[in-house]
Amino acid sequence: MPIYEYVCLDCKNEFETIRSMKDADKPTECEKCGGLHVKRKLAVIYAMSGGHAVSGTSNSCNCGSCRGGNCAGCGS
Ligand SMILES: [Zn+2]
Structure with a gap:
C-alpha cells in the first residue's frame, strides 16, 4: 500500500x-x-509494487506507481 503525503x-x-x-x-x-x-503531495513510499502501469497508454515507466509523468518513483 502506498503512503501518501498530504498538506x-x-x-x-x-x-x-x-x-x-x-x-x-x-x-x-x-x-x-x-x-x-x-492537498495531496506525491506518494513517497511504496511498500509493494505491482509492476503494472496504471493507465492503458504505453510508456517507458515500469515502476507501477505513475501514469508516465511527474513520477516520484521512477523520475520520469
Ligand atoms: Zn489543518
Whole structure:
C-alpha cells in the first residue's frame, strides 16, 4: 500500500496516510484541524509494487506507481 503525503492548506500541517491507490484522489481531511482544504503531495513510499502501469497508454515507466509523468518513483 502506498503512503501518501498530504498538506493542509489551512494550518499547513503535513501528514501521511496509507491508502489504496484507488482512494488516493478522494478527499481527505486534515488530521490536525479537520479542514478539507488538503492537498495531496506525491506518494513517497511504496511498500509493494505491482509492476503494472496504471493507465492503458504505453510508456517507458515500469515502476507501477505513475501514469508516465511527474513520477516520484521512477523520475520520469
Ligand atoms: Zn489543518
